[in-house]
Amino acid sequence: MIYLDANATTPLLPEVLDAMLPWLKEGFHNPNASYQGAKEARKAIEEARGKVAALIGAQPDEIVFTGGGTESTNAALKWLARLIGRKSGRVITSAIEHSAVLKPCETFADVGYALTRVGVDGGGRLLMEDFEAACDTAKEGGGFASIMWANNETGVIQPVEEACAMARERGLAFHTDAIQTVGKIPVDVREVPVDYLSLSAHKFHGPKGVGALYIRSGARFEPLLRGGGQEKDRRSGTENTAGIVGLGKAAELAMERLSKKETPASLRNAFEAKVVGEVSGVSVNGELLHRLPGTSHLSFTGCEAAGLLILLDDLGVACSAGSACMTGKQQPSHVQKAMGFSDAKAKSSLRFGFSCLTTMEEAMAAAESVKRAVEKLRRVQGGSTGPVMVYSP
Incomplete structure (x- = not known):
């Protein structure tokens, strides 16, 4: 995992x-x-x-x-x-x-x-x-x-x-x-x-x-x-x-x-660059210049987060659709609604959290699994996609 x-x-x-x-x-x-x-x-x-x-x-x-x-x-x-x-x-x-x-x-x-x-x-x-x-x-x-x-x-x-x-x-x-x-x-x-x-x-x-x-x-x-x-x-x-x-x-x-400036920011950035560069219809949410170094919040057009979580779990990747305290609740996140997200965008969002124990190999493997999960879910749901984004952390 x-x-x-x-x-x-x-x-x-x-x-x-x-x-x-x-x-x-x-x-x-x-x-x-x-x-x-x-x-x-x-x-x-x-x-x-x-x-x-x-x-x-x-x-x-x-x-x-x-x-x-x-x-x-x-x-x-x-x-x-x-x-x-x-x-x-x-x-x-x-x-x-x-x-x-x-x-x-x-x-x-x-x-x-x-x-x-x-x-x-x-x-x-x-x-x-x-x-x-x-x-x-x-x-x-x-x-x-x-x-x-x-x-x-x-x-x-x-x-x-x-x-x-x-x-x-x-x-x-x-x-x-x-x-x-x-x-x-x-x-x-x-x-x-x-x-x-x-x-x-x-x-x-x-x-x-x-x-x-x-x-x-x-x-x-x-x-x-x-x-x-x-x-x-x-x-x-x-x-x-x-x-x-x-x-x-x-x-x-x-x-x-x-003190050594050791953070997972480089892992987070590499993960996002691969996902955004290889999967269409992805948005990186939140102010890019003012983020915790280990947090990535992404939305996937044409996908529901609940389905992605199941597929990613099957592929051996543990992430979440938001706060662990809100797991199981069906309404869109109050955080995303406050940011102006539509219900559809809020329900298509996942949070990825990197720590000092995460490796680059894991980050890249996870990005590949995200790609596979999104492509599979879109085929099943017939979801529409947007253009591939240009990513600049």
Whole structure:
């Protein structure tokens, strides 16, 4: 199987597994106890905290470990909603957010908050004039903004630095869902001074079920989970020592790759060039100059994504039709609709995600399989095609 769904999750690196194993076996102790084994577990957790902080340019005490990206995001958003209050508070987000942002925000709207979903252009980038206008409206009564750093379906990188500056100039707190971004491109909260940032280990070769919430020093915060007071009373619950150590190791390895500028961009570009050059009626979706290096989002005229996924699976290629969280839903992706796609185009789109473990041989073999699958499906469906595109990454 050629695995090209790294936006959904990434394989656990061997070095990460090796780092975790001792804490799943002899290092099982509760890190909040007072005996030697527990103290060693606590030391391992704090070392991991430092590694995660270093990956995003934070201080260790600004990192709160959580059960994953959704928890991190919900913890930040639900606290911010409590902070501003529903009477005059305004919540600003984008039309292309992950459901971990959209669903809490919709819940806020249901109970009386003013909610603004800022649109995007045809390339999937935030409409900054509309975002600025929303911030201007919110500054009188108070509010906050949550804008993703990069989209999980298209890989399009958002103008987070500019959006953060606009919000903070107007006294609005700013959260970013950086779950698709951290570990893939440089992220530095000293250069982009967000107040809260969500990340998840399994998006950059760490384990599932563990993530972190960055909380800027001095930013107010009340916990989503209350109990024993772990994480300096910011996230109660006995710490997942092995998972946290795995997150720390994955962060350390990601820093090494980023320092060497090792990304899968060349694989992604070669894959796209072959597909677009040899298959008619293909469009590369999203702003080409502002994309994650490992994400390719393509539409195939005259094909339905559901059929292509079946054929590609038979040919040994794993990819997706969008967010893994939306698998099985029949309606077109809200991300693609926000970008102005027709229903037909949205339903003919596939997402390919490359990781540091993908090889050029796999990328080329996958492109050949895509060609075969598209040609077969078009013969079966009698689908029409467009011209072969000129591709320029």
